[in-house]
Amino acid sequence: MKTSLKIRWRIPVSLLLVSLAVLSAGTAGAIPAFTRKYKTSCSTCHYAFPQLNAFGKAFRNNGYRYPGGDENFRKEDPVELGSEAYKRVWPDAIWPSDIPATGPFAIHAIGRYNMSFNQPDTVANNTFEFPHEVELLYGGTIGQEVSFFGEVEFETEGDEIEIAFPFRLEINHRRAFNVSLGSQTIDPTPNHMRLTRTKYNVSTLKSRNQWRLEDGQSGMQLWGAGNGSGGKGGWKYGAGIVNGQGVVDANRDKDVFVGMTYKIGGLGEIGGTEGQASETSAFYRDNSLTIGGLLYSGREAGATVAEKEDLTVLLGTADFWYARLIVNGSILSMKSDIAGLSDRKSLAWYAQGQYVLYPWLIGIARLESTDSNTDDATAARTTLVPAVVGMLRANVKFTLDYKRPISDYDLRKAAEEGFTAQANFSF
């Protein structure tokens, strides 16, 4: 799971200085370095990058290794940092391992054309945004039990350039027991794997002290995965402790979270071929149902110590894949307590359908509802996000994404409505 942490200083681009932003945007999860390592196509692991298919998730759950014996599938031998026999010499020697022989790097670039409606004449209502984002991605394995993933990301946000450089080091002791140190993504949707330009509302909903699920955080996580009965489906869990806000913790308290998913049917969560024979197959198929839940609890700093916010977040997810169709959704409940103020409850949910018209053409429609305060008179904001994704090549993608608030005409007039044409490529 990926994250990015950005520290924001408000410095305009015109001064040619770089600003580091505090809050993250979703980061890509696709990394062509793996394509080179295994000499295999992007679609071996990706439904349409960065969204993972069933095998890609199993690859991830194996610590970025091929299930069933990584050494049989990699097409380049790593550089050894010590002979295997040094395992017998330990503790009188450093435990041996290896590193990728060629640089495990890749580039991902994103450009956009944005058009928003209902803007006053003095405001630009359509803009080319090239580049929107450029990422240097890196990931791989170190020996048999350590793996890493990270990126250096440059993103334009209005007149600012944001830089983020998250990374994560993992100890993959067993498939059921892994320790992740570094940038943690709590978001189980996960927002950074979405295909639309528009982010998931459950990920962007902010607490009163500006916490949101989308933001990656520094900390550590214990996680694991395993196959279910007959080698199909299976389980995955994660439990961790993180700062809660910012690269450096904003307060003395740490946040904690625990989550779990269970998959019924489909490819095993850690791969394998048992029970997988079928007369039809495709890289985008995986007939299965996955349900999951997340509990997050923390304390988020406010402008003063007295304004600290006790936060409890509950999230439920469902992900149904059948033939060419995917239907998924999430519902998030957030409870915010600040001393001296009324408690606030927020509720957000989305339901989304994706359909593979052709392996290179995917239609998407998402309905979202966001109620920042369920106790007040303001109605929930409902938004419709239709989109279409076209894979020009396995590593070149175009997306047309339209965001239409449908519950409140004033929001549409407030320039919430608009569409984006986005181009992604990576190598």
Place this chain on the structure above:
Amino acid sequence: MKTKRALTTALLAGSLLISSGPTVAGTIKGKVTIARARNLADMVVYVEKAPGDFTPPKKHAVMDQKNLVFIPHVLPAVVGSTVDFLNSDQVLHNVFTPDKCAKKFNLGTWPRGEVRSMKFDQIGCSAVLLCNVHPEMEAYVVVLQNPYFAVTDKSGLYAIPDVPEGTYTLRVWNKKSLEFSQQVTVPKQGDATADLKLKG
């Protein structure tokens, strides 16, 4: 009487010899070259048409999927042959072809250890085999009239054994569909050499 018996025996022996098929055969060998080509492997050199009817071997030909690669990359086969497709990997594989001459078959997906088979019954068909789980995987089955064929090695060398005496048209199949044919004569005794130069 003795002479008559000897003559009858000789005639009988001769007729047996004729009906048991040709017994004189040689090897056609040589080298295929293509200007500016670095890798000359995996071209099929074959006798276009040989007299007689050729039944496919009872033992099925085999194509494996191992380490995300089809093995062999090119498989020539006599028309009517059945090919057994194996999966020797710990990941799922699939075999299908977009080619009409092989009826655009799709064998589905199967796990390690299982075998699925397909019969190839159209002469001249060269079917590309793909895996829809791993798009980079590719192989070919080339369906031929007779068993006189060979696959070139990296240097372009080939050897077709047991070709009966006679004059034949030798052709080369390759992925780039470069056309080439050449006459070759297999003598009554000994081998024939044919070096084939294709234009790249």
